[in-house]
Amino acid sequence: MNATALENLQAAFPDATCKVVLDSVVIEVHPENLEETLSRLKNEQDFNCGLLVDVTAIDYLDYPQQQETRFHVVYTIRNWEANLLIQVRTWVVDPEKGIPTATHLWESANWGEREVYDQYGIHFQGHPDLRRILNHWQFEGHPLRKDYPIKKRQVCFDTDSMEDEIRARLLKNGVDEATMKDINTEVMFLNIGPSHPATHGAIRILAALDGETILANVNEVGYLHRGFEKTAEQRTYNQIVPLTDRLNYCSSMMNNIAYVKAVESWLGIEITERAKFMRVVLSEFYRVLDHMVCLAAALVDMGGLTNYWYLYNEKEAAYDFISRLTGARLTSSFTRVGGMYRDFYEGWQDDLETHIRGLEKGMGDALKLVDSNRIVHDRTQGVCVMSAESALSYGMTGPTLRASGVPYDLRKDAPYYNYDSFDFNVPVGSNGDIYDRFMIRFYEMFESIKIIRQALKHIPEGPINVANSQLSLPPKEQVYGNIEGLANHFKLIFEGIKVPRGEWYDSYEAANGELGFHFVSDGSGTPYKLKVRPPCFYTMGAFAEMVEENMIADAVINLSCINIIGGELDR
């Protein structure tokens, strides 16, 4: 597929340099041609890249291979139907002057470019709202620049009022000063969060209300920004696995798997069949757990506390299996580059089967309470509707995008780990309302269990790590028994796995959507740059669009059904 894609792209953009990297085509364009290139890639029928997956920048200050300019900006875009992944790169001559924005093409560019501005200080000409997003407003400098010391801490003394933003948003939605002064309109400003039971973590919602109806909404994120990307630049590849646990902590193992999958794809290693099956089983198991927490919390927000116990108790029981397997309840750190940390323990299949039955029972009981419940239906149907078109434009992926009727699922559209040989369906919503977002998660859990059952039947015996002394730690008998084993172990721990120089992007279908990793390697044992493409960051970017013109109480349940996880949102 990519060979023809490359030819087509090169023919369409003769001035640009195109090359294939893993599953993507990388196009390097002159900054002047950036706008035209992006707009053609989005609008021309041959390319039709409706999804802007991520925007990031790279600072080449310390990179061993000298670059002409210090900063490069990369737009990762996707035509999901044709499984066409394109990265458009351009160089930035002057970060103060910057490059033209892509916000008029994709809504997701808004938050993506704000993050680049915040972290790297690169301006985007014509961006409607270019200000910090992850770091606080009193922050000075740009932390992901290579000359920013990792331990240079900056204290924030006051929270941002966000008054200007909400007023600008009101104006954009057609509520001007005259309307506000009108005797029949009394606009009330309501702030929810960052610490509020409805925000499930630390997110701030500021809404302008007319009665109970939301006229305008702005959100502030970044309260849980804990410097994942900068910290990762100081760790060896395997040391980053525990950091990934803490991205989406409701499904930590999925992050572990997504991360090592990305490293392995660049190293070009094929993991063993057993490891593949283990990853499939555990991915799907965690997908169920993640959806369960989301639904349990969401139903509590709607007033259904019983559901919480039905769902959460089964999840709690499943922790027994996880802690037996990994040694931890929540933070699994169970994968390693080239395989898994350990094999399953003896008798795992029976344990897993027991828990799956428990989970099915919990799901079934909760679903019975919801399925034909008039109150739930009235509360959720036709509320906070998101059309397929705008969901794509905002870069939504995973269950929230599928609820809007777009059947994009990486397990089907760009299969990995033999997903194409499993028999499962991708549930799709019809209206894109809260009801669909709820139900999608219920049905996906049943599909995941279907996959687990199939995988259990076919899981082969065999090694779980690739036999490669450059990647996998030697067995303990060798470490303690001979000098080669000891030296091998020592080098892998201290220097880390050496990853060839280069840049690549790899993605994985996590519980919340497309979880991607954009790496830059300088050939050493630590990544030069590691950018996470978090699914819920872009979903949160669409929040205002979803809730405006709806009631404030709907905004609360909408926030819970899109499953915003702070660790992944703010990294």
Add this chain to the structure above:
Amino acid sequence: MALGLEASLGDTAITTKLDAVVNWGRQYSLWPFVYGTACCAIEFMSTAASQYDISRWGAEVVRFSPRQADLLLVCGTISYKQAPVLKRIYEQMPDPKWVVAMGACASSGGIYDNYCTVQGIDTIIPVDIYISGCPPRPEAVLDALIKIQDQIKGESVLKDRHKDFKGILD
């Protein structure tokens, strides 16, 4: 008709120390405010759920208004962006109040030794009990609760706690 204690005591009077009776009441009716930000908050959910059941210690009345709570449970990483919020919530809680730093991040910054993470919430507000772990198991949360109860036992209504605390935001 008198029921319960007064039925068996009749007209009898009991003498005790004010501290003893007040502390007894405070000890078994802690109302936590869960300042949940990250992974630790998920473990707090488990602590509150059926298997561990925090209500066995009388602390299940989780308040999300600081004005109704006397136990601040900080579950998760606190970034500098969040620090003023945490401080204000602490100040909004009426005295007497106790603070638990749950997990490595709240206690010391944990694995996040970088530009955006507060290196322990005790640089912002006074902390009574620290829980180790990343994240701690629910048993550890219950253990911290018992420790707070023990601490309350030895306190006095006449004494102000943490009067001269000064943090980075003061």
